[in-house]
Amino acid sequence: MTADGPRPRSSDWPLWEVFVRARRGLSHNHVGSLHAPDATLALQNARDVYTRRQEGVSIWVVPSDSITASSPDEKDAFFDPAADKVYRHPTFYQVPDGVQM
Amino acid sequence: METEYLLRLADDALILSHRLAQWASRAPQIEEDIALTNIGLDLLGQARALFTRAGEWEDAGRDEDDFAYLRQERDFRCCLLVEQPDRDDFAIAMVRQLLFSAYQLPLLQELSRSTDSEVAGIAAKGVKEVRYHLEHAAGWTIRLGDGTDESHRRSQAAVDALWPYTGELFESDDVTRAVAARGFGVDPATVRAEWDRMVDTVLAEATLDRPAGEPRTGTGRRGVHSEQLGYLLAEMQYLHRLHPGAVW
Numbered sequence: 266m267t268a269d270g271p272r273p274r275s276s277d278w279p280l281w282e283v284f285v286r287a288r289r290g291l292s293h294n295h296v297g298s299l300h301a302p303d304a305t306l307a308l309q310n311a312r313d314v315y316t317r318r319q320e321g322v323s324i325w326v327v328p329s330d331s332i333t334a335s336s337p338d339e340k341d342a343f344f345d346p347a348a349d350k351v352y353r354h355p356t357f358y359q360v361p362d363g364v365q366m
Numbered sequence: 367m368e369t370e371y372l373l374r375l376a377d378d379a380l381i382l383s384h385r386l387a388q389w390a391s392r393a394p395q396i397e398e399d400i401a402l403t404n405i406g407l408d409l410l411g412q413a414r415a416l417f418t419r420a421g422e423w424e425d426a427g428r429d430e431d432d433f434a435y436l437r438q439e440r441d442f443r444c445c446l447l448v449e450q451p452d453r454d455d456f457a458i459a460m461v462r463q464l465l466f467s468a469y470q471l472p473l474l475q476e477l478s479r480s481t482d483s484e485v486a487g488i489a490a491k492g493v494k495e496v497r498y499h500l501e502h503a504a505g506w507t508i509r510l511g512d513g514t515d516e517s518h519r520r521s522q523a524a525v526d527a528l529w530p531y532t533g534e535l536f537e538s539d540d541v542t543r544a545v546a547a548r549g550f551g552v553d554p555a556t557v558r559a560e561w562d563r564m565v566d567t568v569l570a571e572a573t574l575d576r577p578a579g580e581p582r583t584g585t586g587r588r589g590v591h592s593e594q595l596g597y598l599l600a601e602m603q604y605l606h607r608l609h610p611g612a613v614w
Binding site: 278299300301305306309310312313314317 | 395397398400401404498501502505
C-alpha cells in the first residue's frame with residue numbers, strides 16, 4: 266500500500282458486531298466488532314479475527330447500525346422496578362408428588 | 367525421489383508463507399492483515415510437516431530447520447510463482463494467491479490418497495485450509511477486478527505479470543512421473559484442467575482478461591531461481607545462521 270490514493274471512507278467499510286457460538290454453547294455471544302464493506306467479507310474477517318483459537322463453530326455478523334441499544338441514562342427507569350417484584354419469579358409453586366415435570 | 371518430490375511441495379509452501387508474512391502491519395485493513403498472516407501460518411504448518419516427512423524419507427538426519435534455514439538458493443525446489451515479490455501491491459498478493467491456491471487445492475485433494483499415510487494426512491488437513499485461501503483470494507480478485515478503474519487496471523497488471531509463471535506449476539518430469547506411478551505423489555499435469563476451470567471462472571467474474579500466449583517453462587524445480595529468492599533467503603535464514611542450534 267503506497268501513501269498515494271484515498272483512504273477508505275468509513276461509509277465504505279461500516280462497522281459490524283460479531284457474535285460467536287462456542288462448540289458446547291447454545292447461544293451466540295458478542296465477541297467484538299470489525300470493519301468490512303459487505304456481509305461476505307464481514308463473515309470472513311470474523312472467521313479470521315475471532316475464531317483463530319477455536320473460539321466457536323458458528324458466526325453471526327450484524328451491521329452495527331442495525332442494533333438499537335438501551336441508553337445508560339435510562340438504566341434506572343428501565344431496570345430498577347423489576348428488583349422488588351419477587352412474585353414474578355416461579356419460586357412459590359409447589360409441585361405435587363407424582364407429577365412429572 | 368520421494369524426498370525430492372516432498373521438498374518441492376514444502377518449498378512452495380514455505381516461500382509463499384514468507385511472502386505473506388511480509389504483509390504483517392502493511393495490509394490495507396487490520397482485518398486483512400490478520401487474514402494474510404493466517405494464510406501464511408497455514409502454509410508454514412504445511413511446510414513444516416512436509417519437511418519433517420521429507421527428512422524421514424531422506425534418512426540423513428536433517429530436520430525442518432535444516433531444510434528451511436541451511437540450504438542455499440540452488441537447493442530450493444519452489445516454483446518461481448511463489449518467489450515473485452509483490453512490492454506491497456495488494457492486487458499482486460491476491461492474484462498470486464489465487465493462481466497458487468487454485469493449483470494447490472486439486473493437488474492436495476489428489477495427494478490425500480497417497481500411499482504414504484503421513485503425506486495423505488498432511489494433504490487432507492491442507493485441503494480444508496486451502497479451500498479457504500482460494501475463497502479469500504478469489505473474492506478479492508473479483509472485488510478488485512470488477513471494482514474501480516484503478517483497481518481494475520492494477521489487478522489486470524497483476525494477472526499479466528504473474529501469468530508467465532503459471533506454466534511451471536503443471537510441468538511433469540521424471541520425479542513427478544515416478545512418484546505418481548507409485549501412488550506416492552501427484553503428477554501436476556493432471557490438475558491443470560481443474561485449475562483452468564476455476565481460474566477462468568474467477569477472471570470472468572472479475573472482468574479480467576486471461577493473457578494470451580503460453581506461459582514460459584519453469585526452472586525452479588531444478589534449483590534455478592529468480593534473483594528475488596536470494597534476498598528472501600538472506601532475510602529468512604540470517605537469524606538461524608547467526609545463532610546455530612539456538613532454540614526458543
